[in-house]
Amino acid sequence: MKILYQIGEYVIIVLQAFKRPDKGFVFRRQLLYDFKRLGVDSISIISIISLFIGAIIAIQMAYNIDSPFIAKSIIGFSTRQMLVLEISPTIICLILAGKVGSRIASEIGTMRITEQIDALRVMGVNPPNYLILPKITAAMIYFPVLIVFSIFLGILGGWIMGSITGLIPSADYILGIRSWFDPFTLTYAMIKTVVFAFIITSVSAYKGYTVKGGSVEVGQASTEAIVVSSILIIFSDLILTQLLLT
Amino acid sequence: MIEVKNISKSFGDQLIVDNISTVFEGGKTNLIIGQSGSGKTVLMKCCIGLYDVDSGEVDFHGRRFSNLPDKKRKHIRQEMGVLFQGGALFDSLNVEENIMFPLNMFTRMSLEEKKERVNFVLENVNLVNTNNKYPAELSGGMIKRVAIARAISLMPKYLFADEPNSGLDPKTAERIDQLLSSLTKKFNMTTVINTHDMNSVLQIGEKICFISQGKLCWEGTKETILKTEKKELNDFVFATELTRRIKR
Numbered sequence: 001m002k003i004l005y006q007i008g009e010y011v012i013i014v015l016q017a018f019k020r021p022d023k024g025f026v027f028r029r030q031l032l033y034d035f036k037r038l039g040v041d042s043i044s045i046i047s048i049i050s051l052f053i054g055a056i057i058a059i060q061m062a063y064n065i066d067s068p069f070i071a072k073s074i075i076g077f078s079t080r081q082m083l084v085l086e087i088s089p090t091i092i093c094l095i096l097a098g099k100v101g102s103r104i105a106s107e108i109g110t111m112r113i114t115e116q117i118d119a120l121r122v123m124g125v126n127p128p129n130y131l132i133l134p135k136i137t138a139a140m141i142y143f144p145v146l147i148v149f150s151i152f153l154g155i156l157g158g159w160i161m162g163s164i165t166g167l168i169p170s171a172d173y174i175l176g177i178r179s180w181f182d183p184f185t186l187t188y189a190m191i192k193t194v195v196f197a198f199i200i201t202s203v204s205a206y207k208g209y210t211v212k213g214g215s216v217e218v219g220q221a222s223t224e225a226i227v228v229s230s231i232l233i234i235f236s237d238l239i240l241t242q243l244l245l246t
Numbered sequence: 247m248i249e250v251k252n253i254s255k256s257f258g259d260q261l262i263v264d265n266i267s268t269v270f271e272g273g274k275t276n277l278i279i280g281q282s283g284s285g286k287t288v289l290m291k292c293c294i295g296l297y298d299v300d301s302g303e304v305d306f307h308g309r310r311f312s313n314l315p316d317k318k319r320k321h322i323r324q325e326m327g328v329l330f331q332g333g334a335l336f337d338s339l340n341v342e343e344n345i346m347f348p349l350n351m352f353t354r355m356s357l358e359e360k361k362e363r364v365n366f367v368l369e370n371v372n373l374v375n376t377n378n379k380y381p382a383e384l385s386g387g388m389i390k391r392v393a394i395a396r397a398i399s400l401m402p403k404y405l406f407a408d409e410p411n412s413g414l415d416p417k418t419a420e421r422i423d424q425l426l427s428s429l430t431k432k433f434n435m436t437t438v439i440n441t442h443d444m445n446s447v448l449q450i451g452e453k454i455c456f457i458s459q460g461k462l463c464w465e466g467t468k469e470t471i472l473k474t475e476k477k478e479l480n481d482f483v484f485a486t487e488l489t490r491r492i493k494r
């Protein structure tokens with residue numbers, strides 16, 4: 001019963017969030033603020049992780065495809081495919097669920113326990129609309145940009161590592177990443193990213209918005225936001241893959 | 247004038263506010279007093295619409311407010327200023343932006359007009375040159391004053407304050423009391439203050455409602471409170487050795 005109650009509560013809060021903002025310029029200001037906090041502030045961690053993951057994938061591919069009968073360009077091709085199809089959209093979004101999700105849940109949760117959300121309500125402001133809608137919008141617009149950036153850096157990481165170690169000749173790697181490219185794979189990655197962005201922000205905002213108690217409960221809500229978002233990301237990944245790639 | 251008519255509110259099996267009726271008079275400082283856990287805050291939250299009441303209603307100048315959808319309450323809410331116990335200032339906004347927030351949301355004032363209003367209300371709460379400070383940089387008393395400034399920025403008809411001087415030293419607490427009382431007179435507001443501070447009661451209580459165990463036990467003024475024979479109220483008013491000695 002509790003899960004049904006929570007799903008109902010989540011739907012109500014999300015529906016309240018998706019109402020027309022009272023003041024357009026206030027919404028735009030919040031949106032810019034959230035672009036920075038949720039998107040721009042994540043660039044450094046995404047860059048580091050993507051570069052290293054790309055490098056690791058390339059080395060592992062080279063190790064696995066160590067045969068004179070298989071062209072070295074396959075390493076570049078496989079690295080690109082793995083990054084585009086799964087690693088960047090899913091793994092990076094799981095990392096963002098931890099970074100961005102916990103930030104949203106703790107920020108909104110703290111606002112709840114310090115009566116800032118009550119202050120918004122008594123002023124006649126729709127709190128989910130003011131607090132949650134800009135976050136969802138910012139993430140749904142900015143996360144795809146981050147993921148494209150992550151794919152690029154991952155491929156670059158593979159190339160750098162292959163060149164440094166001499167495992168993959170540069171020309172073969174570049175030939176591989178340019179071979180058999182199906183633009184739909186990128187569309188698939190972007191669709192997944194947008195869905196994951198919605199899950200991360202809405203679930204985390206819901207967890208923060210419904211906090212009752214004090215700082216311990218805010219920490220708990222933050223952890224729950226990451227756990228629930230991660231499970232939903234993996235679950236929706238399976239469904240979207242089934243729907244879009246088969 | 248705010249009319250509270252037969253309000254009851256319970257959480258689960260626990261009845262917190264039990265059939266309370268009273269009138270908070272316009273242009274006066276109305277106090278709700280009682281021990282911690284007596285139901286003062288719940289009564290105030292019912293009045294400002296943060297809790298829906300189980301029965302009864304709250305009228306603002308004859309306009310029904312309780313248990314209406316948020317959309318229908320919006321107009322009255324914009325005539326209302328609320329000072330929360332901890333101030334409830336928005337951490338990500340500085341003092342000026344905090345006070346400007348309701349002006350941004352509900353008025354079509356130009357930026358210059360809004361800045362003028364911000365400075366006007368800050369002067370009224372005796373805070374100047376703090377416009378660019380963030381809540382984390384302010385003392386407890388300053389936070390309360392900024393919160394009062396934000397609450398009166400739309401020139402409300404009704405001002406609610408939940409324990410405005412809790413956690414403050416006696417001198418700052420007295421200043422906050424005097425400030426709320428003088429603003430009530432200056433802007434002719436209906437002010438409702440929750441408190442259990444007897445200094446506030448004796449200084450600014452033009453109308454006092456005493457609540458015990460969720461029930462309204464006594465109503466009067468600061469002049470009559472010391473002469474009452476009501477046992478629960480006497481136990482509350484003369485709870486300390488000092489007050490008992492003064493009474494003797």
